[in-house]
Amino acid sequence: MTMDAVFQIIVGGLTLGSTYALAAIGLSLTYGTMGMFNMAHGVLMTIGAYSAYVAASILGLPLFVGFAFALLVGMVTGGLLHLLVVRYMLDTPRFEINVIVVTAGVAILLEDLILKQFGAYPFRQPVQLAGSLRIGEVTVTAQNLVTFAVAFVLISATAWVLLRTRFGRAIRATAMDREAAMLMGVNADRTFLHVLLIAGGLAAAAGVLISAQTTLSPAMGTNPLLRAFVICVFAGLGSVGGAGIAAILLGLFEVAIQYTLGVQYGFPFMLGLVVVVIIFRPAGLFGHTVVERK
Amino acid sequence: MKTKQSRNSVLSRRGFLRSAAAGGSGAAMLAGMNSQAAAQSSDPVVVGAPLPLTGAAAADGIEFRRGLEMAADEINAMGGILGRPIQLAFGDTESQGDDVISSAGRRLVDRENAAVLISGYNFGSNSALPQVAADAMIPYLHADTVIAHEALVQSEPETFWGSWMYDPSEAMYGIGYLDFLRNLEESGQFTPPNRKIAIITGPIAYSINIAEAIRDRAADYGYEVSLYETVQAPISEWGPTLAKIRADEPGMIAMTHLFTQDQAQFMLQFMENPTNSLIYMQYGASLAAFREITGDASEGVLYATVIGALQDEIGMIFAEGYKERFGETASPNAGGQTYSALYAYAMAASLAGGVGEPYEEMQNRAIVERLQGLIFRSPMGTIRFNPQTQSAYSYPSQTDDPSLGLPHIFSQIKDSAQDGVIIAPSPYDKAPFELPRWMKA
Numbered sequence: 001m002t003m004d005a006v007f008q009i010i011v012g013g014l015t016l017g018s019t020y021a022l023a024a025i026g027l028s029l030t031y032g033t034m035g036m037f038n039m040a041h042g043v044l045m046t047i048g049a050y051s052a053y054v055a056a057s058i059l060g061l062p063l064f065v066g067f068a069f070a071l072l073v074g075m076v077t078g079g080l081l082h083l084l085v086v087r088y089m090l091d092t093p094r095f096e097i098n099v100i101v102v103t104a105g106v107a108i109l110l111e112d113l114i115l116k117q118f119g120a121y122p123f124r125q126p127v128q129l130a131g132s133l134r135i136g137e138v139t140v141t142a143q144n145l146v147t148f149a150v151a152f153v154l155i156s157a158t159a160w161v162l163l164r165t166r167f168g169r170a171i172r173a174t175a176m177d178r179e180a181a182m183l184m185g186v187n188a189d190r191t192f193l194h195v196l197l198i199a200g201g202l203a204a205a206a207g208v209l210i211s212a213q214t215t216l217s218p219a220m221g222t223n224p225l226l227r228a229f230v231i232c233v234f235a236g237l238g239s240v241g242g243a244g245i246a247a248i249l250l251g252l253f254e255v256a257i258q259y260t261l262g263v264q265y266g267f268p269f270m271l272g273l274v275v276v277v278i279i280f281r282p283a284g285l286f287g288h289t290v291v292e293r294k
Numbered sequence: 295m296k297t298k299q300s301r302n303s304v305l306s307r308r309g310f311l312r313s314a315a316a317g318g319s320g321a322a323m324l325a326g327m328n329s330q331a332a333a334q335s336s337d338p339v340v341v342g343a344p345l346p347l348t349g350a351a352a353a354d355g356i357e358f359r360r361g362l363e364m365a366a367d368e369i370n371a372m373g374g375i376l377g378r379p380i381q382l383a384f385g386d387t388e389s390q391g392d393d394v395i396s397s398a399g400r401r402l403v404d405r406e407n408a409a410v411l412i413s414g415y416n417f418g419s420n421s422a423l424p425q426v427a428a429d430a431m432i433p434y435l436h437a438d439t440v441i442a443h444e445a446l447v448q449s450e451p452e453t454f455w456g457s458w459m460y461d462p463s464e465a466m467y468g469i470g471y472l473d474f475l476r477n478l479e480e481s482g483q484f485t486p487p488n489r490k491i492a493i494i495t496g497p498i499a500y501s502i503n504i505a506e507a508i509r510d511r512a513a514d515y516g517y518e519v520s521l522y523e524t525v526q527a528p529i530s531e532w533g534p535t536l537a538k539i540r541a542d543e544p545g546m547i548a549m550t551h552l553f554t555q556d557q558a559q560f561m562l563q564f565m566e567n568p569t570n571s572l573i574y575m576q577y578g579a580s581l582a583a584f585r586e587i588t589g590d591a592s593e594g595v596l597y598a599t600v601i602g603a604l605q606d607e608i609g610m611i612f613a614e615g616y617k618e619r620f621g622e623t624a625s626p627n628a629g630g631q632t633y634s635a636l637y638a639y640a641m642a643a644s645l646a647g648g649v650g651e652p653y654e655e656m657q658n659r660a661i662v663e664r665l666q667g668l669i670f671r672s673p674m675g676t677i678r679f680n681p682q683t684q685s686a687y688s689y690p691s692q693t694d695d696p697s698l699g700l701p702h703i704f705s706q707i708k709d710s711a712q713d714g715v716i717i718a719p720s721p722y723d724k725a726p727f728e729l730p731r732w733m734k735a
Contacts, residue, residue, distance in 0.1 A: 005537055012533030019530075120352030122555045124587040132566050137540060139566040214530040215555045215587055219349060223528060258534035264497070264524040266534075 004137040009256050015144045017251025018151040019213060022206035023224035024231040024243040025155055026199035029162075032238025033175040033195045035096050039104035040081060041203050041228065042221025043111050048074040048204025049125060049211035049220060050114060056126040066127045070204045078200020081106065082193045090192065107221075115218040128212035147209045154202060155244035161198075162240060171195060175238075234274045236287020246285055250274075321372065321637070327644045328373030338381035339374065339649045341366065341636065342408025344398040344423060346416055349389025350527065353554050353583045354628045358414035359384060360620050361629030365636040375640050376648055383408060392418040399426035408432065409649045410639055410661075414631045415439060417498065421446055424457035431655040433642075433662055435635045437461045437601055440500055444683040454684075456662055460635050460677050461601035461700055462688035464500050467576060468507020469691050470598065470702040471548060472515045474718055483727045486545035487570045487734070490520035494535060494560075496527050496551030504550040504576055520544045529556050532563045543569045554578040558587035565591040568732035572596065582623040585710045594730025597714060598704045600688055601674050602627040605716050605724045612673035613713075626673070627713075634672035642668060675701040675722070690719050 023045065030038045038044075051073035056066035085106060089099055129142040162168040173181040174191045182188050210224055232238075235246035250270055258266035277285055343362055346355035366380040374380055383406035385398030395418050402408040403426060411427055411434040420442045427434030433456045436443075441463040447454040478484040491512055495505035502524070509519050520542050523535050529551075539547065547569075549557060557578040564573070578584060579597035603609045603626040612633070613626040620629070642664040643649045650657030670677045677686050678698055689699030701722050705714030708728065715725040729735055 002541065005541060008533055008537040012531055012537070015533065016531045115348060119356065120348045121356055122353055122583050122587065124589075134567065137567065138537075141563075141566060210530075214528065214559065217352070217555070255531070255534055259537060262523060263529070263535055264526060267526060 013252030013255040017248035021247035023228035026202035028243040042225030044203035045207030048207035074204020082196040123216040236284025242286025342402030357628035361633035392422040396422040459685040490544035492521035492544040
């Protein structure tokens with residue numbers, strides 16, 4: 001294997017891993033703090049991607065405004081998901097199971113609304129950067145660099161907020177023991193709202209960046225959601241920083257397999273690796289205990 | 295699923311003549327028969343269309359629906375089928391497998407009372423809709439473009455008498471591609487940098503069959519397969535595949551994985567550091583969405599289809615009318631398929647004396663007999679069926695007479711704002727082949 005090939009694998013793995021990481025952060029956040037596996041996370045990505053498209057292509061706004069608009073719409077949608085659906089379920093028995101079913105229903109509804117509004121024809125995401133950088137025989141596009149940088153910043157920022165701020169402490173306290181947190185003066189309902197606002201924004205950012213490397217289509221969130229779930233399980237459910245590292249590791253592993261054995265073996269081998277890790281570390285690579293909402 | 299009543303009951307004389315020309319030899323025949331027919335009933339004829347309106351093949355599915363809408367409006371303006379207007383009913387097969395496809399087809403028969411099923415292509419094993427049609431004893435016209443259809447109808451001709459593939463099987467793509475390369479070389483239009491072909495295929499049998507046809511025959515044409523790569527769908531990260539291509543540069547790259555979005559991403563990433571390779575993409579690049587997503591990077595790409603709109607008089611009138619109605623980004627290549635199929639059915643039903651309802655085996659068999667004998671010059675070329683395989687003959691692979699086979703057309707994108715230009719086969723070629731700008735002369 002030549003150095004160019006090794007470098008190509010690293011670039012490809014980081015690119016793929018970054019998109020996986022972007023998709024996984026918001027999902028990991030909602031599970032880690034609320035015990036909620038949000039099946040609508042994929043469609044939140046789709047909403048973000050289409051919002052950026054509307055802002056940049058239809059309204060003619062500058063690209064960065066399109067990105068900001070997507071974040072705003074993602075946050076509002078995440079907030080509405082909490083206010084209209086999730087908060088009424090928090091006290092129900094078997095919340096963790098019920099919320100999977102309900103958010104899957106919401107996802108189908110929202111995807112169909114997008115389909116109705118925009119049709120199924122694939123569009124190009126206008127919010128993306130042109131240009132590239134050549135290193136030897138390997139080309140790194142500006143969009144790849146942006147995706148990697150944004151994934152790194154968002155993971156770091158989310159981990160910092162959770163671990164270093166008063167707001168993050170409230171979220172973690174609520175996640176550990178909701179009643180105890182409320183006795184300490186934490187408004188649990190508002191905390192959950194904040195979590196879904198953040199998760200909606202993260203999903204929207206992921207949607208814009210992922211669609212820039214693929215295309216816009218109503219079903220574009222399905223595949224990233226599946227990958228994000230695998231990554232969250234591999235990293236340890238609820239470990240935001242771990243999800244980011246796991247995403248990069250799995251991206252590199254998948255691309256290495258694609259290069260050496262063939263593209264069709266990449267995803268199956270990646271799943272095989274996840275199975276092996278879960279057998280020996282049931283809580284995931286970075287998980288210490290199974291998160292349980294009380 | 296929804297039912298759509300056809301619009302535009304009246305066309306101007308000029309509009310009528312234009313649509314008559316676009317409808318090929320069928321329009322004039324239909325108009326003539328309608329003028330002499332005493333309508334047996336004014337009840338609409340329900341044409342059921344199980345189409346991939348959502349999912350991976352939606353870009354095509356939408357065009358299939360448009361093609362049917364256009365043909366139905368034109369035929370209705372000429373008096374329908376012996377006085378009975380056509381009413382379209384659509385079922386979404388969601389680009390899914392046999393279970394979803396079968397349900398969509400059965401709903402069209404059971405709930406909408408479809409007298410015929412017409413589609414472009416669907417996925418799955420390609421046996422779901424033939425079975426629905428066989429159970430309901432109605433004709434089913436499709437362009438699945440699979441050899442599995444030919445095997446199915448030949449294995450049980452008495453069961454699947456109603457299923458007709460109005461284009462050739464995918465095997466023609468492999469043979470046609472190699473013939474095309476040889477012709478380019480022999481005519482001096484192209485000298486390959488080397489004899490290597492890199493083949494990239496996808497996860498569905500259709501793409502794999504084409505790739506295998508190229509791989510298995512390449513040596514007969516003096517080529518060597520340097521890479522045979524199977525990818526998943528959807529795929530956005532082409533780095534590993536491109537790294538292999540760049541490590542061992544082939545003179546030709548043949549992409550038989552047909553999803554438009556995936557082909558577009560390949561082309562964008564290829565152009566970041568292109569190799570000296572002639573790129574052929576099977577079908578997906580023929581859609582406007584490919585050019586829209588890829589932009590200038592699409593220029594120079596070759597694509598082929600065994601059923602696509604010709605750029606001759608009949609084809610251009612159709613394409614212009616189609617784009618006028620559905621917008622500049624609409625793709626006549628896909629829409630023209632169902633458009634032609636509905637015309638073919640309308641003619642066959644008119645010649646057979648009327649439409650059959652579901653379970654009216656005798657009348658529906660009469661329609662099928664007329665269909666079998668039809669030589670229909672559509673905007674896509676001549677549709678003529680092989681009665682054994684119940685599929686259309688391909689020109690030039692299966693007949694050397696262009697008036698008796700559907701041309702396997704090769705096009706090259708020369709301007710990303712325009713459809714590709716047909717460069718083969720003669721007499722349908724409209725421009726010569728040009729060396730893509732990323733290749734060294």
